[in-house]
Amino acid sequence: RSVCAMNDPEPREMLLSIAPSALPIGISGIEKRFGGVSVLRDLSLDVAAGEFLTLLGPSGSGKTTLLMILAGFVRANFGSIKVGGEEIITTPPHRRNIGMVFQNYALFPHMNVFHNIAFPLKQRRVSAADTAERVEKALDLVQLKGLGERRVDQLSGGQRQRVALARAIVFEPRIVLMDEPLSALDKGLREHMQIELRNLHRRLGMTTVYVTHDQREAITMSDRIAVMNAGRIEQIDRPEVLYARPQTRFVAGFIGDSS
Ligand code: ADP
Numbered sequence: 089r090s091v092c093a094m095n096d097p098e099p100r101e102m103l104l105s106i107a108p109s110a111l112p113i114g115i116s117g118i119e120k121r122f123g124g125v126s127v128l129r130d131l132s133l134d135v136a137a138g139e140f141l142t143l144l145g146p147s148g149s150g151k152t153t154l155l156m157i158l159a160g161f162v163r164a165n166f167g168s169i170k171v172g173g174e175e176i177i178t179t180p181p182h183r184r185n186i187g188m189v190f191q192n193y194a195l196f197p198h199m200n201v202f203h204n205i206a207f208p209l210k211q212r213r214v215s216a217a218d219t220a221e222r223v224e225k226a227l228d229l230v231q232l233k234g235l236g237e238r239r240v241d242q243l244s245g246g247q248r249q250r251v252a253l254a255r256a257i258v259f260e261p262r263i264v265l266m267d268e269p270l271s272a273l274d275k276g277l278r279e280h281m282q283i284e285l286r287n288l289h290r291r292l293g294m295t296t297v298y299v300t301h302d303q304r305e306a307i308t309m310s311d312r313i314a315v316m317n318a319g320r321i322e323q324i325d326r327p328e329v330l331y332a333r334p335q336t337r338f339v340a341g342f343i344g345d346s347s
Contacts (some may be wrong), residue, residue: 096217105165109140110295111172111262113158118167120153120319127153128164129319135297136311137172142287142298144306145316146342151299155265158297160184166329171263182211185262191268194246195240201251202229202236208259226254231289246277253285257292268298282308303343307331315339 113135117248127150136174142152151345156162160181160182167279169177176184187208195204205226209219227233230250240248249269256264269285286309301308306313306329315323315338323335334340 102208109262110293112139113263113295113297114170114173115154115158116168116170118154118157118169119159119165120150120162121165121239127319128157131319133161133314133319133321133324136296137295138293140286140296140298140309140311142300142306142310142313143316144300144303144342146301146311150319151301151316152267153301155267158263159186159188159262166230178292185259185261187259187261187264189249189252189256189264189266191271193252193272195248195251196257197239197241199240199242200236201232201238201240204251205236205258206241208255212259214259219319222258223254225256229257229291230254231284244249245273246281249281250284251272252290257288257294261294263295263297264267264297265297269298270305271300271302278305285309306344315342317342 101308113133115131115134117124118128118131131150131154131257133141135163143154145151153162157164159273160176160179164177167177169176171184180210181278190308196207199207202223205223206219206327209222219286223236224233230253232247232250232254235243237245238250243251249272252269256266266285270281273281281335282305307330310327311329314323315334323339325333331343
């Protein structure tokens, strides 16, 4: 893919120490109701190990709810989620080994960059020496080297999003979930960060589920796209297939609409 054609200046061995083997995700028969309303309906989806899969759909189609169920913050009424073949549907969030990046970054504004990124390591009781080393690597990966002491409220939007990304990958998760991570950024920066995110994914290879309502972003970044509508997946395919051969009227309308 041409958007990913940036150089890879880092030595491979250094990257490997922060890149554990990726795991596949098997989602099957997920049902979710809020009150009496079904927001996910018998939803099944397989994500391959190391794949960058995007959930694309209009507001209210259930994308965030599915991501929250994957992360363990929302409980499904029915269904199964397997990671590397192991059932995790009842595993608490902090035991799932999943990194998350949110739209609003969810950083601690009173802490500096280092301590924000170190937070998940502290939760996992990683030693101080190990923490320092891993945070340095993560800062390097997201191109924020030397900014560890900076307070988060002194950073630009793009820099904050990089800190959030570093925090999501610093504990070597096998899966990363991202919910509209770039939507607070202006257009130019958003396009730049799309390339950076894609490059980072290529280098680290973690299984990624990405949520967006922006079809262009999905087409630029994804290995495959799952188009969601009213709690169901309408079609899952590679971007070019989705674009050339939409299987439903909804998909044709949504992918074709470039607003
Ligand atoms: P999307 O991410 O595609 O915009 P969501 O997953 O946020 O969609 O929401 C899907 C539907 O579920 C929406 O109709 C939304 O109003 C509803 N919903 C989401 N979270 C809750 C909640 N905690 N309580 C009640 N309804 C909810």
